[in-house]
Amino acid sequence: MSKLEKAALGEPATVAPTDADDAFLSVRDLRIHFNTDDGLVKSVDGVSFDVQRGKTLGIVGESGSGKSVTSLGVMGLHRSANARVSGEVWLDGQELIGAEPDEVRRLRGRKMAMIFQDPLSAMHPYYSVGHQIIEAYRVHHKVSKKVARQRAVEMLDRVGIPEPDKRVDGYPHEFSGGMRQRAMIAMSLVNNPELLIADEPTTALDVTVQAQILDLIRDLQKEFGSAVIMITHDLGVVAEMADDLLVMYGGRCVERGPAEKVFSEPRHPYTWGLLGSMPRLDREETDRLVPIKGSPPSLINVPSGCAFNPRCPYADIPKDNVTRTVRPELTEVGSQHWAACHMTQEQRERIWTEEIAPKL
Amino acid sequence: MAGTDNPVPATGSRTAVAAYIIRRVFGALVLLLVVSAVTFAIFFLVPRLGGQTATQLATQYVGKDANPESVAAIKRNLGFDQPIYIQYWDYLKGLFVGADYKFGPDATHCAAPCFGYSFKSHVEVWPQLTERIPVSFSLAVGAAVIWLIFGVTTGVISALRKGKPVDRIAMFIALAGVSLPIFFTGQVINALFVYQWPIWDSTDYVPFTQNPADWAWHLLLPWISLAFLFSALYARLTRAGMLETMGEDYIRTARAKGLKETTVVTKHGLRAALTPIVTIFGMDFGTLIGTAVLTETVFSLQGIGAYSIQAIKDNDLPIVMGVTLVAAFFIVFCNLIVDLVYAAIDPRVRYS
Amino acid sequence: MSDEKAVTIPAQSGGAALTKDAAPGDTLLKVTGLQKHFPIRKGLLQRQVGAVRAVDGLDFEVRAGETLGVVGESGCGKSTMGRLITRLLEPTGGKVEFEGKDITHLGVGGMRPLRRDVQMIFQDPYSSLNPRHTIGTIVGAPFKLQGVAPEGGIKKEVQRLLSVVGLNPEHYNRYPHEFSGGQRQRIGIARALALNPKLVVADEPVSALDVSIQAQVVNLLDDLQEELGLTYVIIAHDLSVVRHVSDRIAVMYLGKIVELADRESLYSAPMHPYTKALMSAVPIPDPKRKNAKSERILLKGDVPSPISPPSGCRFHTRCWKATEICRTTEPQLLELKPGQRVACHHPENFEDQAPQDTVLLTVAKEAAELVADEVLAESAETSAAVAAQVEATEAAEASEATETAAESEPEDSAPEAAEESESTEPDTAETDTTAPKATDK
16 A cells, blocks of 8 residues: 555656646645545545646546545635645645635635536525625625625626626525526626636536536636636536546546547546447437446545456456556656556557447 | 516515515414414313303302302303303403403403403402513513523534534533523522622512613523523524534535635524524523513512412412413514514525 | 346346237327416415416327437426326326326326336435335335235345346345445336336436446336336436437427427427527537537527416527517427427428518527527528428429419428428528528528
8 A cells, every 4th residue: 555655646746747837727636535434535636737827627527536626625615624635736826735724715716716516505595696796706805885786787797697787686596597607607707716616517507508608608718818627527518618628536537638639539448438428419329328337436445456447347458457456647648648547558549449439 | 588587576575575574464463363262262161161160160260258249240240151252252352442340349440451350369460460571571581682692602613613622511511501400500590699609689670661780780690590591502503503504505605705714604604504593582582481480480580470370379360361361472473573584584585 | 237237137027028008109108288287376365376387288199118208498397297197296287198098187096006007217316215215125115005916025026126227136125325326226217117017207317327327227228128118208308318218209398398209300300499409509528519619509598487488489589580470379289290290380490380470579689699690591591491392392293373473482382291301402592592581680
């Protein structure tokens, strides 16, 4: 175990993939572990990535892959006495993990903001939508309520809520799902944040509303030039939104690269599995989907070696049982494209082109 | 399209609130009527069903030296010879327009609201009650202020420091507070501060209108002993509520906005956690006015709780009935207030 | 692979398909004019002031052995529909016939024998299983409720069912919390299959599951259908899942079916504008298409309230093709092409049903602003092409001129005449100009 840990600890130096100079957000070897009664939960276990201004990073993974905890870690919101956090989070040249909590608080909502999955539970049921937006604005701006209210109306209008001067006094439960998510976005963007983290922003919404919301986020990003992290389980959504992609499994990053590359030449069996599991409207109907066997791992008992090995159909290809004993590191498989798999480049290329791609 | 996705048009909300209030007030009135009917039935109908004759009933209303004439007078005056609904109707009428009671040559006019006349102690019920309600009310109000402040604060601190020593100690004291009966804590406080170290020379009731300072000072000990019990209960309630709300998504949103932790806790967390507490508080407070028997007894306060015990002992039915109605009134009234406050706190309640 | 386990179904059930009463292709379930209105009560006396018209007149049938997919956005009434045809709810109006028997208003007792034949699978595998019961009890419950004693005892049968759905039969005594979401959904499926039902209604069977698990359950449902000859009604909001599992698909909007067609026709050439918008909204997992945003049709606003649905065509408030007739007249669900029923005055990929009505409503003009010009042009082209072809056939059949000979608009063309019109290429440049709406923007 100690050898493994050492190997994992050595990761950041070797795996800083892009030069962090132009990155607005740089996360290095982020680890978030929770002490629970059942044991140590390694929700995030050594994740590194960068996001540039104006770019979108998509983080995909199944439930329990650590994708949401990662974003909460960046925001400094993983508040729990039992959480142990290590690694570095650089936001616009400022390190956040070691910073004073109050310092990070002042950045939250102003420099970095977040949109949550379920806008009904994420907005306070007792306060009007306008009140909540005004509050978000006035934390970071010393302005009168009247000015802030004007700003709230303006934002509601900007996100496409009809009659914003009336709806500003409405309560969240009076809004439809789509309108509520728009209001949530208005609240997040009221301070022109430079980093926007959207955690499953459209999962609770219908497809037609999802299309509206994604369109809105895209437009707003264009307008404000902010960096966006889009966390989702829906490969369709990331394909549409993301410039870069981070695939997470069992609290770790298994593949990372430009979205187009990850979709056209994925180099990790888990990514193949995700692509094979989903029925697609843009392809001929297939008779059968190709699911990944088994279930996602428990984060208390992450399988040793490659966390994916119990579900991987190719786990026996690398020699000496290495998939079950040694944790694979991210290695460069193409320009800016990284994957953590024990199979050789050639093996993976062959399997992808011969076995996987034709079936998709 | 703009209008159709708005489920509650702005103009409708005010009428909705008005309708809500009217519905609740109406409901409260109906409830009071039902309570009075049920109470009346219990005191006047049930004994009859149990086989007592009107004469026997009337005898109970006369003091020890009952002679046939006075019994007959009471029987007539109280309408025991009338059907039960007429009796109830007369009683209700008395509440609003007053009634006349005659025995022998004397006639007593009992002005509205007439809660009846006690033939045992030869007094009208209502003046007796009005004399005692302020005592009970003062006791309840002061105690409530103390227990709300202490209970809620302790609960919030406990919830935020869950598992830490502060939490454990607070919850231990709370457990003690819930477990210790009020006559015990009351007696101990009495023994310590009135007899052992006589900081209080008197705990007699002084009306607020007469001397507010004395009023508060004299009631402080009863307040504290009563509040001790309730603080403990409310600390536990608040703690549970806070633990739940602080895990809500909107708390995370509030933090994500960059709000200070104190704002997050008080404005976003506590407000939501207090909603169920408001409900329970309304009931507790309403109930307490008529039932703080133990505290009133321990500190010799002439409140309606103690009065009702005395009346029960004496089998003085008109007084028991009056006390019951007054107690019921406070409970119903406080619940009505709670409903209205609830609507003010939680906008979702207004339209349902 | 756990999903492969499902394929190795014990031989015992192999002949099940043959013993079914309804031969494949026969109508198993027939629904006519189905309605469900939930009353809204208000005021002091709680009198009824209106109704949520959750399901408001559905006509469809389910054939033995097929899978009917039902899609629509939240609030379209698809789940209510599921509960109506399984008779968990009593319809307000209309008729439900199962194997020719009217079950619309059967009471609990009357439904009992039918409960064996009609089963339901629910969305949330976490709340639909009683946490205090072992899965043996859960899966075996239908036998006890129906008083059926399977051969070899309940326990043996339950274990067989568990192995059928790909679970370890030895986990008979475990509790639901010991299973993952996907496994719980399998337990729900095993329970539904216990009494060898004919019709299984699945309400969002995979939407609460992770992507990789979704595929396992979808494949399992597939295998079971093949092995046991089951008939499915699968209700889902995910269009790609529905396409994968269904033979025919009904698209619902505000309590109505707007289009009902076989999978091929629906996905290759949707006729109802709503179907088209719905499909175009599905994000495609192919980053290369990221900039091909023009295909997307963004609908304006939200689904209107089912308490007071719009007049005429319920979609007219959001449709970019809506004209006066859409506001005033409700379109009937007509079989415009074999196997494709549509309720629309101005269908896509087909000849206009109300070509005389060319003036767009203002809302439609606003809605059209959100639709890319390419989409509008293409839609006009295909409609025009269909129209041209219809006209050509008509002209060939009867060479009499129509009253409006001056215009080349296909005003009187009968819809029945357009059966083979699937061409998507405009014949000539001339037909382009006949497109009624492309120029109206």
